[in-house]
Amino acid sequence: MTDLTQLTLAEARDALRSKSISASELTKAHLAAMEQARALNAYVLETPDQALAMAAASDEKLAKGEAGPLEGIPLGIKDLYATQGVRTTACSNILGDFTPQYESTVTSQLWRDGAVMLGKLNNDEFAMGSSNESSSFGPVVSPWAPPEWSQDKLASALKGDKKGLLVPGGSSGGSSAAVAAHLCLGATATDTGGSIRQPAAFTGTVGIKPTYGRCSRWGIVAFASSLDQAGPIARTVRDSAIMLRSMAGHDAKDTTSVDRAVPDYEAAVGRSIKGMKIGIPKEYRVDGLSAEIDQLWLKGVQWLRDAGAEIVDVSLPHTKYALPAYYIVAPAEASSNLARYDGVRYGLRVPGKDIADMYEKTRAAGFGSEVRRRIMIGTYVLSAGYYDAYYVRAQKIRTLIRQDFENVYHAGVDAILTPATPSPAFGIGEMGASDPVEMYLNDIFTVTVNMAGLPGLALPAGLSAGGLPLGLQLIGRPFDEESLFSIAEVIEQAAGHFKPQQVWWS
Amino acid sequence: MSVDQATVRRIAHLARIAVTEDEVPHLQGELNAILDFVAQLDEVDVAGVEPMTSVTPMAMKKRVDEVTDGFYADRVTANAPASDDHFFIVPKVVE
Numbered sequence: 001m002t003d004l005t006q007l008t009l010a011e012a013r014d015a016l017r018s019k020s021i022s023a024s025e026l027t028k029a030h031l032a033a034m035e036q037a038r039a040l041n042a043y044v045l046e047t048p049d050q051a052l053a054m055a056a057a058s059d060e061k062l063a064k065g066e067a068g069p070l071e072g073i074p075l076g077i078k079d080l081y082a083t084q085g086v087r088t089t090a091c092s093n094i095l096g097d098f099t100p101q102y103e104s105t106v107t108s109q110l111w112r113d114g115a116v117m118l119g120k121l122n123n124d125e126f127a128m129g130s131s132n133e134s135s136s137f138g139p140v141v142s143p144w145a146p147p148e149w150s151q152d153k154l155a156s157a158l159k160g161d162k163k164g165l166l167v168p169g170g171s172s173g174g175s176s177a178a179v180a181a182h183l184c185l186g187a188t189a190t191d192t193g194g195s196i197r198q199p200a201a202f203t204g205t206v207g208i209k210p211t212y213g214r215c216s217r218w219g220i221v222a223f224a225s226s227l228d229q230a231g232p233i234a235r236t237v238r239d240s241a242i243m244l245r246s247m248a249g250h251d252a253k254d255t256t257s258v259d260r261a262v263p264d265y266e267a268a269v270g271r272s273i274k275g276m277k278i279g280i281p282k283e284y285r286v287d288g289l290s291a292e293i294d295q296l297w298l299k300g301v302q303w304l305r306d307a308g309a310e311i312v313d314v315s316l317p318h319t320k321y322a323l324p325a326y327y328i329v330a331p332a333e334a335s336s337n338l339a340r341y342d343g344v345r346y347g348l349r350v351p352g353k354d355i356a357d358m359y360e361k362t363r364a365a366g367f368g369s370e371v372r373r374r375i376m377i378g379t380y381v382l383s384a385g386y387y388d389a390y391y392v393r394a395q396k397i398r399t400l401i402r403q404d405f406e407n408v409y410h411a412g413v414d415a416i417l418t419p420a421t422p423s424p425a426f427g428i429g430e431m432g433a434s435d436p437v438e439m440y441l442n443d444i445f446t447v448t449v450n451m452a453g454l455p456g457l458a459l460p461a462g463l464s465a466g467g468l469p470l471g472l473q474l475i476g477r478p479f480d481e482e483s484l485f486s487i488a489e490v491i492e493q494a495a496g497h498f499k500p501q502q503v504w505w506s
Numbered sequence: 507m508s509v510d511q512a513t514v515r516r517i518a519h520l521a522r523i524a525v526t527e528d529e530v531p532h533l534q535g536e537l538n539a540i541l542d543f544v545a546q547l548d549e550v551d552v553a554g555v556e557p558m559t560s561v562t563p564m565a566m567k568k569r570v571d572e573v574t575d576g577f578y579a580d581r582v583t584a585n586a587p588a589s590d591d592h593f594f595i596v597p598k599v600v601e
Contacts, residue, residue, distance in 0.1 A: 098585050099584070099585060101578075101581040101582075101584055101585075211562065212561045212562045213562045213564070226561050227561075252569075255566070255567045256562070256564075258562065258564065318550070320546075321546070321547055321550055324543055324544040324545075324546055324547050325544075325547060327540060327543065327544055328544055328547075335521060339522075342522070343587060344586070344587075344594050344596055345583075345585070345586055345594060346585035346586060346587075347585070347587070348587070349587035349588065351597075352597065354597055354598075354599075355596055355597045355598075355599050356522070357524075358596075358597055359522040360519075360522050360523060360524035361524050363521075363522055363523045363524070364523050364524035364525065367523065372523055373533070373536055373537070373540075375521050375523065376514075376517050376518060376521050376523065376533065376537060377537060377540055377541075379517050379520050379521040380509065380513075380517045380537070383517070383520060386507075389507075390544070392557050393547055393550075393552060394544075394547065395557035395558045395559075396552040396555040396556070396557045396558075397547055397550055397552065397555075398557075398558040398561075399555050399556055399557065399558045400550070400552070400555060402558065402561075435539050436536055436539060436540060437539055437540065437543045440543075451561075452561070453561035453562050478562065
């Protein structure tokens with residue numbers, strides 16, 4: 001039998017329906033791969049008993065011809081999604097062994113459609129980070145090996161401090177690593193400033209952050225509520241379209257979720273893009289953009305032109321202000337959202353001499369350094385005397401950023417093509433140690449999309465000189481994820497697929 | 507704008523996060539690095555611009571004001587660090 005973990009999600013779905021494979025054997029193959037890959041640290045909790053029970057139930061449904069759209073498909077779940085009866089930590093010590101009594105809306109829809117849960121995936125603590133190094137469970141190792149490392153060097157780093165091995169991006173680093181290493185057929189992820197698209201770009205996988213309001217945020221640990229969105233990471237454009245259809249939809253429990261029909265996204269995959277107008281924003285050609293990423297961008301332009309799209313130069317003049325404005329808005333919302341972690345109702349409690357002392361000691365012990373830093377910045381920009389100068393000004397700039405996009409779309413542009421990240425993946429321990437802003441610059445191309453609430457898709461389009469994946473990003477009109485899938489399929493057909501050369505981690 | 511060490515201590519207290527004296531200079535440096543980075547926003551002309559209040563323009567959804575959920579205190583308190591008979595136990599807050 002061929003290795004079942006090598007199937008795409010769409011291939012596995014079709015093989016399950018034609019009964020050439022069973023859900024149980026598909027799940028077992030993934031559980032075995034996960035066991036072999038524990039050194040990557042992609043999963044923070046494996047749920048094999050639950051997975052096998054769900055797969056057995058799927059086999060029964062498949063036998064009866066009652067299969068859901070994702071029947072028997074094994075998925076990994078980012079540890080930001082509340083899963084009933086299964087420990088959910090946001091990879092923070094402050095949540096301890098928190099075991100939700102409820103299921104997030106998005107995961108409940110995946111189970112409704114027949115998917116199988118393999119386990120919970122690592123992420124940056126409270127989704128704050130771009131390298132998965134801030135997780136309380138430690139960093140995730142990318143299945144992509146650093147250029148020119150010998151097998152011995154890889155093996156000893158993997159057993160040791162992991163320094164120099166590559167990061168899988170963040171905050172959804174467990175999701176991107178698990179998908180790239182074939183430890184699941186797809187994974188849930190979340191994106192507040194780039195946390196789906198940057199890890200997808202670093203690992204040669206496909207990730208989409210849908211329009212704000214497309215997926216319910218209910219039951220997902222909140223970071224910055226006006227920016228957070230759920231979305232999938234998968235190995236192909238089609239697979240991500242299949243997953244998004246199940247994840248999206250209106251939910252009365254999230255008042256910001258939008259009440260409009262969910263299209264059949266898979267039907268958009270392969271649709272012609274002839275006559276579509278694709279914008280190329282000059283502001284994304286930033287100083288210090290690597291020549292190979294610039295080349296890749298030009299290649300992407302050519303592929304779309306060859307497919308009949310019209311390419312136009314556009315301007316998004318406030319682009320450079322998106323990242324600094326984000327570092328006011330996101331910490332402000334985080335400081336408010338994370339006020340709930342006080343040692344009273346759930347999670348860690350450190351005793352104190354009175355209740356204020358208990359709060360302060362609990363939060364000092366429970367939050368990691370990046371989370372503490374962001375809460376403090378957020379507290380400062382919201383404090384009396386600074387609110388107008390920082391927070392209100394940042395929200396005004398956010399209006400300007402959204403207007404930039406509206407002007408471009410109003411002029412007839414269907415989607416915008418940009419690089420996904422300014423560089424390929426870097427090594428564990430190499431970035432942001434002395435200056436937090438160095439790490440923040442990873443999100444320079446992705447964060448504008450969250451600030452404007454738009455859909456954004458990242459997909460691999462080529463390899464760096466060192467053989468590492470490089471991604472392009474497509475930005476769409478509000479609720480026009482379908483065009484992104486159609487355009488992305490053209491790029492994927494032209495660029496091909498990218499996977500780590502061998503399994504070196506087991 | 508930049509923060510001094512007294513401000514760092516005040517913010518930490520407002521955020522209910524205990525900081526040791528050793529941590530203060532380090533935090534001060536990090537917070538000032540971020541504040542330096544966001545200072546470039548001062549050059550943007552925002553006169554007459556409305557601050558964003560809703561990222562996806564939509565009408566506020568409303569529902570009937572009635573009880574739709576509840577009656578499972580055991581589940582609500584299941585993850586509490588300290589609870590008794592469906593009450594959360596906290597240090598004494600009223601003298």
